[in-house]
Amino acid sequence: EVQLVESGGGLVQPGRSLRLSCAASGFTFDDYAMHWVRQAPGKGLEWVSGISWNSATIGYADSVKGRFTISRDNAKNSLHLQMNSLRAEDTALYYCVNGLTVPGTLGSYYYMDVWGRGTTVTVSS
Amino acid sequence: QSALTQPPSASGSPGQSVTISCTGTSSDVGGYNYVSWYQQHPGKAPKVKIYEVSKRPSGVPDRFSGSKSGNTASLTVSGLQAEDEADYYCSSYAGSNNLVFGGGTKLTVL
Numbered sequence: 001e002v003q004l005v006e007s008g009g010g011l012v013q014p015g016r017s018l019r020l021s022c023a024a025s026g027f028t029f030d031d032y033a034m035h036w037v038r039q040a041p042g043k044g045l046e047w048v049s050g051i052s053w054n055s056a057t058i059g060y061a062d063s064v065k066g067r068f069t070i071s072r073d074n075a076k077n078s079l080h081l082q083m084n085s086l087r088a089e090d091t092a093l094y095y096c097v098n099g100l101t102v103p104g105t106l107g108s109y110y111y112m113d114v115w116g117r118g119t120t121v122t123v124s125s
Numbered sequence: 126q127s128a129l130t131q132p133p134s135a136s137g138s139p140g141q142s143v144t145i146s147c148t149g150t151s152s153d154v155g156g157y158n159y160v161s162w163y164q165q166h167p168g169k170a171p172k173v174k175i176y177e178v179s180k181r182p183s184g185v186p187d188r189f190s191g192s193k194s195g196n197t198a199s200l201t202v203s204g205l206q207a208e209d210e211a212d213y214y215c216s217s218y219a220g221s222n223n224l225v226f227g228g229g230t231k232l233t234v235l
Contacts, residue, residue, distance in 0.1 A: 047224040110218050117170065
């Protein structure tokens with residue numbers, strides 16, 4: 001069974017940093033693109049960042065570019081999101097998501113499949 | 126990267142069909158066939174229903190269908206069932222390794 005377990009969330013003051021992690025199991029992690037998607041309380045989904053299986057392709061939403069860094073450790077089946085200069089508007093539930101397997105492509109970068117339960121980040125003084 | 130535009134709400138009676146639109150630009154929806162749709166029930170994680178504009182992942186009933194014309198993608202749910210009541214989000218590739226979601230549509234089964 002595919003499992004994605006996020007950790008690292010919490011309450012942090014504006015301007016400070018936080019590092020989210022996602023532990024993956026139940027699939028061949030290094031075959032799959034991975035993403036971070038967030039959802040503010042009562043709001044819609046917002047794609048935050050994505051990374052291809054080999055880290056050659058990385059993308060960021062404009063709202064986090066220059067402040068957040070995505071990375072992965074295929075040897076440890078883990079995904080990370082380093083979040084710096086946090087703002088109140090970064091407050092959200094952060095989901096770790098793997099890429100959907102479609103014919104001809106394992107873990108496609110363009111579509112999302114299994115979502116973790118999320119970890120909550122609250123930015124407030 | 127601007128969010129794709131979806132109607133805030135949609136509704137239909139059981140057995141009917143409902144279509145949800147997702148409007149972007151030539152830089153996202155209109156420029157690529159990498160459109161997907163996700164269903165999210167309250168308090169739950171989203172589930173993919175459609176990928177590559179109109180394809181269904183294994184296990185998704187054929188009551189769910191997708192299409193695209195120009196800068197607008199659409200999701201049609203036919204034979205509405207009570208369990209279809211949920212929030213629906215579209216997503217598109219937007220170039221430069223970026224993805225973008227729509228604002229979401231709350232589907233109510235009357």
